[in-house]
Amino acid sequence: MSTIPDPDIDVPFDETPAADCPYCGRPFDTERARDLHVGRAHEAEATEREIVAYDEATEAERDELFFYHVKVVVALGVIYSVLVIVYMAALGSGFL
């Protein structure tokens, strides 16, 4: 399993990509996306600066990911509780 090397690209004519990969030319809509791509897909050929950019992008994502995961866990907890209550109502009193 490795990063897909050459997916078919389609850039809408009225958009300009924010950044392109210097190795494979793949366009991205943010520089962070490009940095993440270069660091993983072109790890062997990446320059010092690109590796640093990759590390920074990964760190930034990791921070955002923490908050995202908190929201996901809360959502799962709420779903679980609602489901339990609904089943209690359906199986218990039968009015639902």
Place this chain on the structure above:
Amino acid sequence: MRRTAPLRGLLVAVGVALLAEPALAHVGGLSGTADSTIPTWLTIGTGGVIIGASFLFTSLLTDHEGIRMVNGWHLHATVPESLRTTVTWAGRGLGVAVLALVVASGLFGPNRSSPGIFSAEESFAIMVVWVGWWAGYIMSVYLVGNTWPLLNPFRALAALVPRIRDRAFPERLGAWPAVGGLLALVWIEVVSPVASAPRVLAATILGYTAVTLVGAATYGAATWFDRVDPIARALRLYGRMAPIQRTGDGIALTLPTTALVDHRLREEPGATAFVVALLWVTTYDGLVATPAWEAAMTPLLDAAGGATVPILGDDASYLLALLVYVVAILAGFVLFYYAYRYAARKARDTAGSYVEADYIARYFAPALLPIAAGYHIAHFLGYLIRLSPALLGALPYPLSVPPDPTVLTVPGWFGTLQVLLVLLGHVLAIWVAHSRSFDLFPGIFKPIRSQYAVTVAMIFYTMASLWVVIQPFGAPPGV
């Protein structure tokens, strides 16, 4: 069974149209869920919620390396070429022998015009093909491994037929002939008594063999079975889900569905369409068995009942029924196909990616296969278990009536099991798609966001299929 209904139109309409015997033989739903304390809407709603929750849960799993390790785990064994060849020829020989027995049984064994009351369980042909192969064998393909290349009798027969023409397969058609073939086969299975009338079954098999042999003689056996034959293609796809996979020099044991994570569909037109068609036909098979479908069809056919079509002189309602089933299978396929492509376009938008929508659609299509397998096993496991003693009882009697075919009664909790299997198929699909998304999109957020649209589609699809699966299969009216 003696019929007293006077209108031949209504009779034929019932017999053919409302999937009467063909789909009844393929019990799509539960015969009245034993435990009805949980209202239907709640079961269906819970299914949808579980799919959404599993997506949320997988979004917590973002460690690329961990995911890769789980998906990549395997044990490998080399198989010497000589052993492979021997097993292949033995297997195909067995396949041809079984095929010959099935055809012989269909043509000369017990059938509907035999004296006495005929039941499908008495026919070797029907039991072997529908219980043994369609239900049981196909389950083994996605649960254990694709053994069809080892057993395919049509492949063996095609090897005996010389190439009469040297036509090259037109590349621009790609997988579309296979799509057409798959839809056609399932349509035939639904509208004809191919699952209850042994002679019809034998005739259909002979027809399919003829088409296959002509195709193999024209385009070459390898090309035919690789590109055109819908059965070989479907089983090959199902096989990619299985724990046992064939490798270059042997076999590998993997975790179920993890081999799908790496699988790339061949870049040909219609490759995605075939996967979607495979999903659609399993849903269609169940849908036409529902009372809701029956309720929708009956007034339509009643309106045409009794009338005859000029020139053809055939029953208008019978032809109308055939037409409705064709339109339904095509319309449903088109709906599913465009819904999936729409989801792929949405995935491109939410992920903020410049990858082509078509590419995304084809890239994630293999993730849909566990869904098809989940429905297949949910629909047919009960059928298989119920009729397995009848299958075993019919095996020694290809040409005569076996003594007292028995059927098992499926326990009441089977309904719940079927619901769980449908859900399991969807959850596995979410896992495969999640794993694959990390290889196409950079970082962690883009892959997660790319899954939103497909997850929403899957929630609705799950609820629709649960609705189909938990319905009691309706008895055809007038029978």
